[in-house]
Amino acid sequence: MESGQFGQMWHQVAGHKDHGDSPGFLLAADGRILKNISHDARGKKEEQFYKMVFSADEYKDLRQFIPRYYSSVQLESKEYILMEDICASFNTPCIADIKIGLSEVCSLDSEDKKMSMIKKDCHTLPKLGYRFAGAKTYNKHTDSAKLLDKEWGKSFTRTNCAVKTEQFFCNGCSSEIRRDVVPTLLRQLKDLIEYYEKQGLFWLCRSSLLVVYEGQSSESTGRLKLIDFAHNLKQEIPSDDTQVEFGLRTLFSVLCSIQDDKTHSWTFEAPIKHQPLEL
Numbered sequence: 001m002e003s004g005q006f007g008q009m010w011h012q013v014a015g016h017k018d019h020g021d022s023p024g025f026l027l028a029a030d031g032r033i034l035k036n037i038s039h040d041a042r043g044k045k046e047e048q049f050y051k052m053v054f055s056a057d058e059y060k061d062l063r064q065f066i067p068r069y070y071s072s073v074q075l076e077s078k079e080y081i082l083m084e085d086i087c088a089s090f091n092t093p094c095i096a097d098i099k100i101g102l103s104e105v106c107s108l109d110s111e112d113k114k115m116s117m118i119k120k121d122c123h124t125l126p127k128l129g130y131r132f133a134g135a136k137t138y139n140k141h142t143d144s145a146k147l148l149d150k151e152w153g154k155s156f157t158r159t160n161c162a163v164k165t166e167q168f169f170c171n172g173c174s175s176e177i178r179r180d181v182v183p184t185l186l187r188q189l190k191d192l193i194e195y196y197e198k199q200g201l202f203w204l205c206r207s208s209l210l211v212v213y214e215g216q217s218s219e220s221t222g223r224l225k226l227i228d229f230a231h232n233l234k235q236e237i238p239s240d241d242t243q244v245e246f247g248l249r250t251l252f253s254v255l256c257s258i259q260d261d262k263t264h265s266w267t268f269e270a271p272i273k274h275q276p277l278e279l
């Protein structure tokens, strides 16, 4: 197979666009994408994770929260994993890549890597447990996309995060917020939090939530999935627990305030694991 027979990944909002002379992602037919895993050991780890989740029975409940894995393929001497494109069913997808957890460091990292990750995540992750790595929204007045970049993601604080997160749901002017898509995202997030807190198998590190909703306001559809699994760890060493649920629960509370049009009065409260989530 040759990479020329595949399309360009036009809807990527964060991560590696390429690895040297090969693309980071390619669009395949039938709502699938190819992720390049050739660059280093991380790629192989992610492939192993997908293979395990889609074969081992103990991971079967996780499958609904991640893109479907189809197979691993070789293209022009590079290896790729073929997986479900979470954006495929949307006409005009508005997309956010949201890193989750209180830290991006795990016991597998070298001391140098730990230092560089601590420096990197000293912005919002330790305070909120989530950070926008990149996002794209749709302005219906100009019929164009608006990009919200990594720097925007770093400007979040415990005071402004609800108002800032609301910008991802803005349709063009600040009075037009797509509150209609929030309930479906909240239901999926609730299920994910309940699963993650119960599972007892693994901890995620440096993974993201991919949040997508339909930019055309006639449709209230949305999807929320976990992606990027190069650093997940077995639940063995307590310091590997990045407290993903902290970020998921903070985001849940923020999304509730967006749904109820109450972002300006939202205040941060440290989330409590296993506390029942109300919709």
Ligand SMILES: Nc1ncnc2c1ncn2[C@@H]1O[C@H](COP(=O)(O)OP(=O)(O)OP(=O)(O)O)[C@@H](O)[C@H]1O
Pocket: 011, 012, 013, 014, 015, 016, 017, 024, 025, 033, 042, 043, 046, 067, 083, 084, 085, 086, 087, 095, 096, 097, 134, 208, 210, 227, 228, 229, 230
């Ligand atoms: N299954 C998917 N469906 C739709 N879009 C995806 C999917 N997986 C990834 N993407 C897009 O690609 C971006 C980068 O994805 P990802 O985080 O997996 O790659 P990465 O950070 O470059 O990975 P790595 O660091 O392992 O090389 C995401 O922000 C998203 O826009």
Ligand SMILES: [Mg+2]
Pocket: 014, 015, 208, 228
């Ligand atoms: Mg990523």
